[in-house]
Amino acid sequence: MGFQIRLVGRSPWLYYLLCFFFFFCFSFSFIVVNVEGDATENGSVFIHGKSFIEQIDDDFVCATLDWWPPHKCDYGRCTWALASLLNLDLNNKILLNAVKAFTPLKIRLGGTLQDKVIYGTEDYHHPCTPFVQNTSQMFDFTQGCLPLHRAKIIFGLNALAGKSFQSSFAVGPWNYTNAESFIRYTVEKNYIIHGWELGNELSGKGIGKSISADQYASDVVALQNIIQNVYRGVEPKPLVIAPGGFFDANWFKEFVTKAGKSVDVVTHHIYNLGPGVDEHLTEKILDPSYLDGVASTFNSLRNILRTSATSATAWVGEGGGAYNSGHHLVSDAFVYSFWYLDQLGMSAIYDTRTYCRQTLIGGNYGLLDTSTFMPNPDYYSALLWHRLMGRRVLATSFIGTKKIRAYAHCAKQSQGITVLLLNLGNQTTVQAKLAITFVKLPYDRKKLREEYHLTAQKEKSLPRSIQEMSIDGDEPPPQFIVNKNSIWSKDTSTNIQIPIIDLSLLASSEAELDKLRSALSSVGCFQAIGHGMSSSYLEKVREVAKQFFALPVEEKQKYTRPVGESEGYGSDRIVSEKQVLDWSYRLSLRVLPTEKRRLSLWPKTPSDFSDTLEEFTMKVKSMMDFLSRSMARSLNLEEGSFLDQFGEKSLMLARFNFYPCCSRPDSVLGVKPHTDRSGITVLLQDTEVEGLQILVDDTWVNVPTIPDALVVNLGDQMQIMSNGIFKSPMHRVVTNTEKLRMSVAMFNEPEPENEIGPVEGLIDETRPRLYTNIKNYGDINYKCYQEGKIALDMVRVVDKSDQK
Ligand SMILES: O=C(O)CCC(=O)C(=O)O
Numbered sequence: 001m002g003f004q005i006r007l008v009g010r011s012p013w014l015y016y017l018l019c020f021f022f023f024f025c026f027s028f029s030f031i032v033v034n035v036e037g038d039a040t041e042n043g044s045v046f047i048h049g050k051s052f053i054e055q056i057d058d059d060f061v062c063a064t065l066d067w068w069p070p071h072k073c074d075y076g077r078c079t080w081a082l083a084s085l086l087n088l089d090l091n092n093k094i095l096l097n098a099v100k101a102f103t104p105l106k107i108r109l110g111g112t113l114q115d116k117v118i119y120g121t122e123d124y125h126h127p128c129t130p131f132v133q134n135t136s137q138m139f140d141f142t143q144g145c146l147p148l149h150r151a152k153i154i155f156g157l158n159a160l161a162g163k164s165f166q167s168s169f170a171v172g173p174w175n176y177t178n179a180e181s182f183i184r185y186t187v188e189k190n191y192i193i194h195g196w197e198l199g200n201e202l203s204g205k206g207i208g209k210s211i212s213a214d215q216y217a218s219d220v221v222a223l224q225n226i227i228q229n230v231y232r233g234v235e236p237k238p239l240v241i242a243p244g245g246f247f248d249a250n251w252f253k254e255f256v257t258k259a260g261k262s263v264d265v266v267t268h269h270i271y272n273l274g275p276g277v278d279e280h281l282t283e284k285i286l287d288p289s290y291l292d293g294v295a296s297t298f299n300s301l302r303n304i305l306r307t308s309a310t311s312a313t314a315w316v317g318e319g320g321g322a323y324n325s326g327h328h329l330v331s332d333a334f335v336y337s338f339w340y341l342d343q344l345g346m347s348a349i350y351d352t353r354t355y356c357r358q359t360l361i362g363g364n365y366g367l368l369d370t371s372t373f374m375p376n377p378d379y380y381s382a383l384l385w386h387r388l389m390g391r392r393v394l395a396t397s398f399i400g401t402k403k404i405r406a407y408a409h410c411a412k413q414s415q416g417i418t419v420l421l422l423n424l425g426n427q428t429t430v431q432a433k434l435a436i437t438f439v440k441l442p443y444d445r446k447k448l449r450e451e452y453h454l455t456a457q458k459e460k461s462l463p464r465s466i467q468e469m470s471i472d473g474d475e476p477p478p479q480f481i482v483n484k485n486s487i488w489s490k491d492t493s494t495n496i497q498i499p500i501i502d503l504s505l506l507a508s509s510e511a512e513l514d515k516l517r518s519a520l521s522s523v524g525c526f527q528a529i530g531h532g533m534s535s536s537y538l539e540k541v542r543e544v545a546k547q548f549f550a551l552p553v554e555e556k557q558k559y560t561r562p563v564g565e566s567e568g569y570g571s572d573r574i575v576s577e578k579q580v581l582d583w584s585y586r587l588s589l590r591v592l593p594t595e596k597r598r599l600s601l602w603p604k605t606p607s608d609f610s611d612t613l614e615e616f617t618m619k620v621k622s623m624m625d626f627l628s629r630s631m632a633r634s635l636n637l638e639e640g641s642f643l644d645q646f647g648e649k650s651l652m653l654a655r656f657n658f659y660p661c662c663s664r665p666d667s668v669l670g671v672k673p674h675t676d677r678s679g680i681t682v683l684l685q686d687t688e689v690e691g692l693q694i695l696v697d698d699t700w701v702n703v704p705t706i707p708d709a710l711v712v713n714l715g716d717q718m719q720i721m722s723n724g725i726f727k728s729p730m731h732r733v734v735t736n737t738e739k740l741r742m743s744v745a746m747f748n749e750p751e752p753e754n755e756i757g758p759v760e761g762l763i764d765e766t767r768p769r770l771y772t773n774i775k776n777y778g779d780i781n782y783k784c785y786q787e788g789k790i791a792l793d794m795v796r797v798v799d800k801s802d803q804k
């Protein structure tokens with residue numbers, strides 16, 4: 001049998017086909033998540049519909065709340081805000097509705113600090129004080145106390161209570177006094193607790209501390225005894241859950257064997273994507289063999305449970321993918337659903353009954369946004385799974401590209417089958433045939449098919465690309481038409497000349513140094529010659545840029561700038577509705593510091609692209625450093641006065657600009673007027689086609705093309721460091737009807753962590769400080785750009801005399 005599904009590439013496609021129970025399919029539901037794909041492939045989904053292989057819990061989808069307070073920070077970002085068990089606003093309407101949509105959502109309360117919590121019960125006779133950051137203490141925080149008026153559900157208990165520490169081992173029996181009185185308290189209050197979990201990440205080698213499997217098993221027996229005692233006469237009793245740690249086959253085997261019937265659920269944690277700071281998370285998420293790597297963990301735990309005398313089931317007690325709070329713009333973005341849905345599908349195949357996502361809210365991996373509580377993309381993936389995927393898991397395979405992941409369950413609320421297909425291929429459309437064995441289809445299935453398409457929020461794109469419009473000579477759409485405001489209508493002059501400075505003379509000639517100072521303090525721009533790069537060398541750099549832009553669209557799109565990011569290939573980044581768009585394409589790549597390069601975005605064609613860029617970077621950097629020193633000398637400052645502020649790890653961005661012809665050069669710009677945010681910009685212009693104009697004395701001045709010259713533009717951060725003596729010029733690029741133009745701009749700016757500000761020697765009574773000291777001007781600049789503000793104005797010292 002065969003009905004066809006089209007899986008369009010470039011992002012995940014999820015198809016849910018809802019059909020008849022007992023495997024008589026009669027309706028389909030599709031969830032599709034995608035944008036257009038270019039290549040097409042064929043494949044087949046096979047579902048063994050005769051019997052199910054495993055069964056998950058009805059409330060398989062579970063999410064966690066953690067203890068982390070607002071001052072928990074990873075990689076310099078503090079992402080927990082008020083999302084802790086201790087401070088979360090439980091009356092927040094969005095939160096309540098988000099949870100209610102699941103009816104019920106299993107919530108696991110726990111996390112690292114769980115093993116440092118004291119419960120503020122009546123018999124705890126000390127002040128109930130919160131967690132305080134203290135790096136000399138285990139897990140970097142002091143003990144913290146849970147005031148009991150906040151407790152509604154508690155899941156994770158402190159397993160370290162009463163233990164002594166021998167290096168990384170926690171030894172001795174669990175002191176359960178405080179936990180027991182806390183459990184009693186919840187029973188007195190009639191709080192319904194689904195399960196009590198003992199400890200967090202203390203299994204195997206543990207994270208920070210570990211407990212032997214033998215001791216853990218005894219502690220769990222003690223917990224089971226407490227539960228039997230405290231809940232005497234109450235049915236059903238809460239589950240006893242442990243160890244909530246990373247899987248270690250020997251440890252888990254021993255624990256399960258020794259805990260015997262005392263443990264109801266064996267929990268383990270999944271952080272298979274590695275540290276949140278990893279820049280390659282997206283590549284890992286979209287790599288099928290990487291995703292497959294974790295299957296052995298699920299399989300091994302299943303085998304242990306099957307071969308032990310236990311009726312315990314397996315749960316993922318905490319699955320966050322990338323540890324240390326995840327990664328902003330990855331774990332809270334659409335791409336994470338590829339990892340998350342694949343985890344749900346895969347874990348279910350290996351008899352995992354429940355999967356708790358770290359987190360419901362908090363960190364960068366929340367299903368809800370930590371500050372707004374609004375759903376992140378994975379919330380919808382979780383909800384769709386919860387509503388559509390039933391308990392029974394069906395054996396499913398995909399024959400064809402490895403980029404398709406296929407999972408099928410009996411449907412949840414209707415009779416039939418739900419199929420989940422993910423397309424990890426970001427370029428390929430897959431035509432998939434669906435074959436279900438042992439099923440008869442006595443009905444008109446097409447009529448009853450439902451599709452659900454989840455789509456990543458796209459940067460708003462134009463119906464036609466600039467290139468197409470350029471080739472066809474189209475009238476540019478309104479988004480490109482500049483409003484003829486005051487800055488546009490300033491005169492264009494050919495009288496004013498952009499200074500030419502010979503760098504080879506700067507070291508020896510005072511006159512040339514004076515020329516440099518005067519150029520930078522008037523125009524803020526000059527043409528540099530004598531820089532040591534030959535014209536044939538510069539031609540080679542232009543050539544690789546030209547070859548890249550000449551590639552077919554689909555080839556260039558392999559390097560497309562990811563949504564919300566600044567590196568990669570694309571046209572003007574749209575940050576506001578009102579923005580007038582530039583008539584250009586850009587390939588932006590961070591080239592320094594070298595460890596911050598995203599090589600996956602560096603073109604493979606032409607083959608010498610990377611080497612050429614690497615060499616050009618090094619040459620331009622040494623030219624810029626020489627210029628920084630010369631600029632300092634020209635102002636009678638220590639040579640390092642500016643360069644030291646850039647720091648050892650200054651940032652350098654390379655931007656390859658391509659300007660197609662435009663039918664309306666009178667009202668469309670290649671780049672709208674702006675100042676560069678950099679410290680120094682070095683620009684390699686097209687050899688023939690002009691376009692760059694600098695605003696000098698209220699007049700737009702052409703910067704002519706000189707084949708051997710490199711244009712040096714001063715950026716905002718140098719204007720700040722020079723206390724306004726040097727100017728960061730306003731500039732723009734005009735379009736023309738006949739000729740394509742290209743340029744390569746190299747922007748160098750100080751390390752974002754460095755505090756920069758006006759050099760002391762340039763501040764005195766006659767020239768008071770113009771700018772405050774600041775860090776990360778790049779961020780300030782971007783935020784201002786989004787809000788239509790001028791960043792330099794934001795960092796200016798307010799003149800008190802103006803405030804009257
Ligand atoms: O292409 C040019 O000439 C200048 C480009 C520019 O100003 C920029 O990329 O900031």
Ligand SMILES: [Fe+2]
Nearest residue numbers: 674675676731
């Ligand atoms: Fe610029």
